Amino acid sequence: MIFNKKTIEDINIKGKKILVRCDFNVPLSEGKITDENRLLGALPTINYLIEKGGKVILCSHLGKPKGEAKPELSLKPVADRLSELLNKDVKFLKDDNVISESVKKEIEQLKDSEIALLENTRFRKEETKNDEIFSKELASVCDIFVNDAFGTAHRAHCSTVGVTNFVKDSVCGYLIQKELKFLGDAVEQPVRPFTAILGGAKVSDKINVINNLLEKVDNLIIGGGMAYTFLKANGYEVGNSLVEEDKLDYAKDMMKKAEEKNVKFLIPVDHVIANEFSKDAKAIITEEKNIEKGYMGLDIGPKTVELYKKAILESKTIVWNGPMGVFEFKNFENGTKTIAKALAENKEATTIIGGGDSAAAVNMFQLGEKMTHISTGGGASLEFLEGIALPGIVALNDK
Numbered sequence: 001m002i003f004n005k006k007t008i009e010d011i012n013i014k015g016k017k018i019l020v021r022c023d024f025n026v027p028l029s030e031g032k033i034t035d036e037n038r039l040l041g042a043l044p045t046i047n048y049l050i051e052k053g054g055k056v057i058l059c060s061h062l063g064k065p066k067g068e069a070k071p072e073l074s075l076k077p078v079a080d081r082l083s084e085l086l087n088k089d090v091k092f093l094k095d096d097n098v099i100s101e102s103v104k105k106e107i108e109q110l111k112d113s114e115i116a117l118l119e120n121t122r123f124r125k126e127e128t129k130n131d132e133i134f135s136k137e138l139a140s141v142c143d144i145f146v147n148d149a150f151g152t153a154h155r156a157h158c159s160t161v162g163v164t165n166f167v168k169d170s171v172c173g174y175l176i177q178k179e180l181k182f183l184g185d186a187v188e189q190p191v192r193p194f195t196a197i198l199g200g201a202k203v204s205d206k207i208n209v210i211n212n213l214l215e216k217v218d219n220l221i222i223g224g225g226m227a228y229t230f231l232k233a234n235g236y237e238v239g240n241s242l243v244e245e246d247k248l249d250y251a252k253d254m255m256k257k258a259e260e261k262n263v264k265f266l267i268p269v270d271h272v273i274a275n276e277f278s279k280d281a282k283a284i285i286t287e288e289k290n291i292e293k294g295y296m297g298l299d300i301g302p303k304t305v306e307l308y309k310k311a312i313l314e315s316k317t318i319v320w321n322g323p324m325g326v327f328e329f330k331n332f333e334n335g336t337k338t339i340a341k342a343l344a345e346n347k348e349a350t351t352i353i354g355g356g357d358s359a360a361a362v363n364m365f366q367l368g369e370k371m372t373h374i375s376t377g378g379g380a381s382l383e384f385l386e387g388i389a390l391p392g393i394v395a396l397n398d399k
Contacts, residue, residue: 005180006171006397008045008146013052015112019142020045020173021159021392023149023376024060024078031077037363038151039081041376045148045173046086046115055110057141058082058090059098059118059159060149067125069096079117091116098124099137107141121159128157135162148173151355151377153392154384160392170396175376180393182373183319183384186352190317192218196385197308197339199224200322200357203247208386209321214257219264219311223300223324223335230255230267231289239273239291266308270301272325272332279329299325300335312342312349321354321382327361336361344370354381 022042027034042058049056063073079092091114093103098119110116121127126134135158139145145167147153152160153176164170172180186194196213198206203226213220222230228241233251258265270288273295274281285301300308312318320343324335343351344367351371353359356378362368375381380390 004399005393006169006399007177008048008171008173010399011144011169011171013049013054013144016054016143017057017107017110017141018049018054018144018146019057019059019138019163019167020049020146021149021152021163022058022060023151024058024075025062025151026078028072028077031072033077033081036081036085038376039078039085041175042148042173043085045146045175048174049146050086050088050113050115053112054144055107055112056115057107057110057118058115059121059138061122061127061152061159062120063122065120065122067122067127069123073120073123075117075120082115082117086115088115093118095119096123098134099141104141121157124158126158128155130156130158130162132162134158136166138163139166142167143169145170146173147171147392147396148175149392150176150179150375150380152380153377153390154380154388156391161395164395172393172396176393178373179375179377179381182350182352183375183381186317186319186350187216187385190216191350192317193315194317195219195221195311195315195319197221197223197312197318197320198322199226199324199336201225201242203229203244203251206322206382207247207250208388209382210254211257212387213385214254214261214263217263219266219315220258221266221308221311223268223304223308223339224322226322227268227300228291228297234267237290237292238297239293240296241291242296264311266311268297268300268304269307270303271297272299272301272334273297274331277326279331281329281331283331298329299332305335305338308339309342312339313346315346315349317350317352318343318346319352319354319385320358321356321385323357323361327357327364337365340365340367343367354378354385356382
């Protein structure tokens with residue numbers, strides 16, 4: 001794990017052309033941005049660079065155009081909204097090739113503290129292949145490269161990694177700095193007791209995370225669809241619940257490892273079940289760990305909620321990745337909602353939400369502001385928790 005990276009505060013900005021990789025992969029509906037959290041997350045870095053007199057060139061991907069110029073995935077709406085948020089014109093450099101001679105000319109004409117935004121980097125098929133030609137083109141328009149897109153730091157693309165090979169100064173912005181501080185400190189030097197909560201559908205998505213966290217945590221709480229694989233591995237009936245048969249031995253190994261490491265490994269003791277996967281399905285609460293045939297577990301039950309809450313309220317550092325049940329269905333949201341509330345109630349703990357569905361859940365329940373940190377990268381934060389060095393971070397200059 002490498003956290004000691006140069007930041008925008010370690011270099012001279014004034015008069016320099018600065019290419020900033022942001023994460024503007026925002027949801028759009030009929031050309032309108034429906035959630036602008038990622039734009040808001042980029043503002044501190046952009047504002048700092050403007051204040052220091054940099055010529056700011058922003059870049060990002062949006063969606064999966066797969067190397068084709070798709071008008072519905074243009075970053076034009078982002079440029080328009082950023083202009084409003086910054087109260088300053090953000091010049092949109094519309095070019096399906098992203099970098100061209102005309103784009104280079106416009107960048108050359110930028111004055112100190114002016115801002116431009118390049119077109120969607122994934123309009124170029126070379127982007128996701130980390131191709132040297134496109135990396136050099138991106139590097140050719142700047143003196144300094146700033147990566148502030150934690151959500152794509154686990155991808156070795158031209159605009160996250162390749163460009164750093166051809167720019168002398170490659171540093172991180174405030175957003176990546178914040179992610180490294182919270183996730184890094186939580187994993188490497190947590191205030192104890194340290195509790196990790198893992199949910200979501202599949203054990204296979206979290207294999208390495210579980211293995212890595214068992215080396216570090218005091219409590220590991222399991223919820224969501226993956227819990228039924230652990231229950232079945234323990235000999236319980238799980239009815240029609242989601243189970244990964246090929247992961248039963250792995251589940252046994254992890255529970256054994258927890259015992260050896262003296263980690264409290266918590267799995268559900270009761271469930272909210274239904275006879276079909278539907279938002280209108282009738283929710284039935286079981287009295288015990290077994291689930292009868294014809295039924296599937298869709299949320300953790302009330303006894304489990306109390307058990308998990310107790311561990312959460314006694315903790316000083318909590319990392320949460322993955323919901324406890326199908327929180328999108330009203331009848332099966334209670335487990336996820338109550339766990340989110342317990343994190344919000346624990347004022348003494350550092351509470352870190354690992355992006356993705358967990359972030360969506362705490363925001364849906366309007367508890368986001370009560371968390372210490374909500375990660376902007378689902379996949380990136382998951383790989384970070386696995387102990388994997390993220391290529392987009394590794395590529396930046398060390399202090």
